[in-house]
Amino acid sequence: MVVPLKPLALAKSRLAAAAGPLVRPRLALAFAQDTVAAALACPAVRDVSVVTDDPVAALTLGAVGARIVPDAPARGLNAALAHGARAVRARRPGAPVATLNADLPALRPAELSRVLAAAAEFPRAFLPDAAGIGTTLLSAAPGVELRPAFGGASRRRHLLSGAVEIRLDGVRSVRQDVDTGEDLRAAVELGVGPRTAERWAVDVRAAGGAGG
Ligand SMILES: Nc1nc2c(ncn2[C@@H]2O[C@H](COP(=O)(O)OP(=O)(O)OP(=O)(O)O)[C@@H](O)[C@H]2O)c(=O)[nH]1
């Protein structure tokens, strides 16, 4: 599993209205910690490689159990994902590979298992985000190139690229990415992992944030 993560100071810029410049990087890291921990708790996931150049995130997520892959291409999200997928395949040439966004703090291992089992039926497959515009997971079967096309309206782009859209009920936790304060509220309602729950209680709710 490949999880991309921007430098924390730049991450989650659309949360600016809900969280100030000190809280936002902490939230971005908490989302990533909860996402990586839930992915590692999923029996279908062999390992998690986080593609990041952020030294604090690298230390913290390494401690959670992730492998850290430097964002060597430094050419944005899709280049980082293709690089991460190559790193996975360099170690295990016959492996399937999937990418998962780092902003899924409500992620539940059992739901991720169901999505990965559905994805394994196809050469390439993807899961649309909760808004139905973007993508939270893209997979490629053994021997198949990932060809990530993330960013903005990536659901349509992944569909046009020939990837199969996964249609499953009851996998909201894999779809609920957090871009805005409203998304954060929705994730908290679903039930977030412990690091995000703590940041929410201490940094956001206490400050009256996450308005939108
Ligand atoms: N390694 C790496 N990860 C990236 C890059 N750009 C985005 N990501 C990650 O890709 C995932 C999806 O990106 P977004 O949802 O747009 O997150 P974001 O860029 O932090 O959010 P905004 O600043 O609001 O656009 C998140 O886990 C990001 O941290 C990049 O250039 N390199």
Ligand SMILES: C=C(OP(=O)(O)O)C(=O)O
């Ligand atoms: C990165 C993506 O979108 P967003 O920036 O809206 O999370 C995407 O869903 O492809």
